[in-house]
Amino acid sequence: MMGLARLVDEADMRVLTAQLQSADSVALLRLAMNVFGLLFLWRVFGSHVSATVMIGWSVALIGAVAISALLIHRRKIGAGGVPQARDLRRHALTGLLHGLVWAACMTLFSRGEGAEHLVALWTLISCIMVCGAISYAATPLAAIAFLVPCIVGLSAMFDGETLLPLRALATSYALSLLVGCLIYARTFARQHSTTVQLAEQTEVVSLLLREYEQGASDWLWQTDALRRISGVSQRFAESVGMTPQALEGAPLVQVLAGTGWESGRFASSLHSLADHLKRRESFSNLALPVDVQGRTRWLELSASPRYDDNGNFQGFRGVGSDITVQRESADKIAQLARFDTLTGLPNRAHLRDALDQAMADTGNRRPGCAFLMLDLDRFKAINDSLGHQVGDQLLSQVAQRLRHVCGGAGFCGRIGGDEFGVVIARIDDDRAVARLSIAIIDALSAPYQIDQHVLHVGASVGSAVSPIDGHQSESIIRSADLALYRAKDEGGGVHCPYEPQLHAKAEERQRLEQALREALEKDQLHLLYQPVVDATSGVITGFEALARWTHPELGPIPPSKFVPVAEEARLIGPIGEWVLRTACREAMRWPAH
Structure with missing residues (x-):
């Protein structure tokens, strides 16, 4: 801060630069005050002080000002404009020269003068010291070099026992200016040091954010108080299939709604986003489907509202990511967990869930829902004679026919092997179960063309109806299985509804x-x-x-x-x-x- 120690790091260099810039910014003020003081002295003391003294002192003042201007000029053009610690010392030298010149003024122009001229001189000197303290405040060494000679000059100006109180007052005044300069210089250095640290932290954060934007799968986004997108990142623009220029200033909800904006048909999650934005509340991991060039992509957004120092709402700022791949993988896993990989039909667990839902919807209504269990006749012989590959193709064609026959009448799926199931969610006709069972048997019994083989299989169907044949899905499935067992015993190719004696026979x-x-x-x-x-x-x-x-x-x-x-x-x-x-x-x- 004083310029007496070697610069250690970049922070010291920036504080030094700020000190010199502050001194240069008030150099004109210092020059103007010196010119004003010179004119004032010639006007007030020109007829009372010898011309030789006036001219000599004026030359000294002009020389000090010239030396100050020369040092500033040399500092700016020398060393590539990079400030050095010696620049502070040179600046202190100019302060010392100015202090000595004005101390000489106090000594030369106060001798033998009356009280009126002494008051005029003190008024000028106090203005000069205030102006000097202001101009040298950021450079404490220069302030000391300027004010110390002035304090010594005050002793000469207020010489004598009668002027002792004025000398004490003037000296206290000058010392107060010096202490104020030192306090200001310390505050100035701390402030700029903190500013340097904040700038470095901001630079580090900006660097991390740039690396985050370039290397991470996530991206940053923000809106203004009117929910319009601002500060668009390239990755965000790519995620929604637009350019940053087109996104800047566009309403966030409208961009994410895509083609659904005109029709008003939005995903429920987009309504949820709009509610969060309206209520100005934080949200996280909100998954949104976005139509990008005819393809649905999934974006996950998290954000929090931001406010200024006065508590005024400024908009939202948050993080987003494209989770399309993860979403598709999750959907595929869910597909594998609930659907049969060979036939594409719902698997046993999915069928069970559908039956549970149907029974919950119908309750104790009579009749409620129904479950059909069917088994292929003579499938094992085909599998054994022609191989599992032909058997798998046959099962795929069976699934297609079963899906076509059931249509909207039933929810069909594969239980395992050559066993299939059908859930009829609601029975409105006493003959509906029998009609659908016969239609299934007829459709599955028609010939199949697989490669060069023409295959014939049949189907047997057992059915159970809730709540007559069971009050839980497990009991309904068991009842349908017993009915299927009876249909197979009767030679196959028939439908048998569950009867209570079947359970007794099974036991x-x-x-x-x-x-x-x-x-x-x-x-x-x-x-x-x-x-x-x-x-x-x-x-x-x-x-x-x-x-x-x-x-x-x-x-x-x-x-x-x-x-x-x-x-x-x-x-x-x-x-x-x-x-x-x-x-x-x-x-x-x-x-x-």
Whole structure:
């Protein structure tokens, strides 16, 4: 600040520059005051002071002013205009010269003069000191160099015991000016040092923002108090398919609405954005669909209102990003989670949700909604003989036909394998379920052309209706499955509605299966041997071994009842092995013939 130490960093350089610029800005004031003082002295003291003294002092004052102007000029053209610490010291030298000249004035023009001239001289000197303090305030070394000689000159001007109070007053006045200059210089340096730091921080922030704009996927945006876009970034303009010039000053909501602005049909999220802007409240992660050159892109905006120091609303400032890729990925994941990848139909979970919604909508209404479960007939044979690739193509064509038949009458989907389901959300006709089931069977039973193969499959359908056949989606699906089981038992190609006895039969089948497993473990089966007789000769040629089952509680159970259960439960293999071993062991004890 004083110019007596070496500059350390850029902040010191900027403070020094500000000091010299401040001094240069008031140099003209200092020159004008010196000229005014010179004219004043010639007017007041010209006839009372010898011409030699007046001319000599005037030459000294003009020389000091000339030296000051020369040093300023040399500083500006020298060293490429870059200020140095020595410039402050040179500036202090000019202050010292001016101080010495005016101290000489106080000494020379105050001797032998009356009170009137002394008052005039003090008035001039006080003005000169105030002007000098103002002009040297930012450069404390120059202020000291100027005011210290003036303070010494005051002692000479107010010489004598009678003028001692005036000397003390004038000296206090000059010292006050000096202290004020030092306080101002300190404040000046701190202020400019803070300004330098703020400028550096602003530069760093601007650099970070530029790097953020160039390298990040997000971008900055802002609006004015009238919700018009301002300060448009290139990335923001690219996201909405416009140029920054076209975006500048355009209403934000209108730009995001795109072609829907004229029709008034906006996305709900755009209405939400408009409400936030209207209420001047912060919002974050607001996803908006935007039509960009015929393609829907998704933008995510976050922003907060901004106010000036007086609390006046200035608009919004926030961050935006293009989340089209993420949105499309999320939609694809949702598609995979709720739709079958092979057929494109809703999957089991989606069907279940649709059935839950239908049952919630119909409540206890009778009849409410219906669920159809259908299974392809003879599909396994095609899959085994022609391969899974042909089977997959067949399932795709089945899905197309099923989607076409159902249309708006039902919500169809794939449960898994060759099983499909249809949800009828509301039944207004008692025959609607039967008609749709028959239409599905007819459509799926028509021939299929796959590559060079003409394939024939059929379809069996089981149906259940809420709330008659169940009050929950799980019970409705189970009832439809039992009805489908019955349709398959009847040879396939038919529709069977659920009946309560189907559940009883299913439970009976379950009990028989469990009992049959226990019969194998506890050796409850036995064999009967029926002779095979030659009808011509009447000679016994062999025996048939017939499996029989007598349950301890249920009594004799005929093969027509337990053999299908054994086949379905995959117990027929162990039973066959037991029959073969038992019959052979028995035959070993018979006569050879």
